[in-house]
Amino acid sequence: MKLTSLDAPGYEKVVYAEDEASGLKSIIAVHSTKLGPAAGGCRMFAYPDIEAAKTDALRLARGMTYKNAAASLPLGGGKSVIIADPHKDKTPELMQAFGRFVESFDGMYTTAEDVGISVEDIEEAAKFTSYAAGLTKGEYASGDPSPVTARGVYLSCMAALKHAFGHDRIEGKTVALQGLGHVGMYLAGHLHEAGASLVVTDIDAHAVAQARQKFSARSVAPDDIHDVDADIFAPCAMGAILNANTIPRLKAKLVCGAANNQLADDAAGEALLEKGIVYAPDYVVNGGGIINVSAEILKITDQKWVDQKVEQLAVTTDKILTKAKALNASPHKVADQFVDEILAQ
Structure with a gap:
């Protein structure tokens, strides 16, 4: 998996991942960890290009900082996007590769489901990362949000x-x-x-x-x-x-x-x-x-x-x-x- 840091002033960490074997093309954007580790869902959408995906990821990550703070949660703001058509391109292997991408942030970001992503998809990702939530199994599983x-x-x-x-x-x-x-x-x-x-x-x-x-x-x-x-x-x-x-x-x-x-x-x-x-x-x-x-x-x-x-x-x-x-x-x-x-x- 090839990881590339993206320039994003005002954000703590933004990375683009590309995995040839699974077809994964994804961005994780961490806006802020002032209040705690970043948390925010993963969105799968057929973006026209990487720049459009980055723009959406940045907007969504900043929104999560504000959402978590407004809800008085000890969590920062982050978001991930996968550049793919959820109706055509989604596979277990792609979601597992995404899980490895999330794991590379070493707890700085926790993912969950969002538009184009189901709880079952996140459970595939969770096979390769400890930082996935909204699961149906496990002691603290919270299920579909x-x-x-x-x-x-x-x-x-x-x-x-x-x-x-x-x-x-x-x-x-x-x-x-x-x-x-x-x-x-x-x-x-x-x-x-x-x-x-x-x-x-x-x-x-x-x-x-x-x-x-x-x-x-x-x-x-x-x-x-x-x-x-x-x-x-x-x-x-x-x-x-x-x-x-x-x-x-x-x-x-x-x-x-x-x-x-x-x-x-x-x-x-x-x-x-x-x-x-x-x-x-x-x-x-x-x-x-x-x-x-x-x-x-x-x-x-x-x-x-x-x-x-x-x-x-x-x-x-x-x-x-x-x-x-x-x-x-x-x-x-x-x-x-x-x-x-x-x-x-």
Whole structure:
């Protein structure tokens, strides 16, 4: 396996790995270990080139620093990406090679599942590294983090409702939900059970059909989700979905979803504020998964510890939105300031 250090100012360690035997092409980015060893999932995606993969890895790694700090976890921020099509290129040998790549960081970074990667994939990697979490077997195994992520997003959405609508009742509200992957489908279940009407989209036709059947959801084409006449927009797919093209099309009063790096840039956060749309900062509301995984990393078996941490995400969301309103500031900037103060200490 050939390892190449990549230049990334402001990051502690970024490495590109290429393994000819398995076909692995992967990047691990460690943004910060100020609060503890870096932790963050692995994403598999058919990036067009290494530079695009690096850009995503860096954004995601920094996001994990902020996510872990916002959730009051003694963990730093890191992320890994694999340049491959998860539907065509994934093999046990590739994931095992990835495990060897993770092991080369010697505990500086712990991986888990993310977009395009399943718990079973991580268990293949775990055959060759001690630094993989979200497993189904073992004394501290925490299992699939997706349901816990979805619960944290749902609870945070409930907390954000009063800032957008003046009350915390979601019954009768319409939610435009983008992405029906591991987390999106669980979130759809929470919203449906609470009485919300769902309009969904995904590039996976089977997932869309499942949501229509289980949750009486209406479906639209992927690009049409931004035009839906909805009260809440819940992005649960890829990042940078809130941008100069999509924000003018949104009719929702609240954005709260599970996707990472939802804002394309700072201007997107300001645009939401100017349009009167309440934005629940993504890395705050979607911290449930890493909380669940962190219990495994930290060898904590008390489920109450996880539950309390997840419930606290909604409290933090409420505090940030309250302060943002008082300052007439974008919630993402208030959230960043909140975390920067934690990191400075």
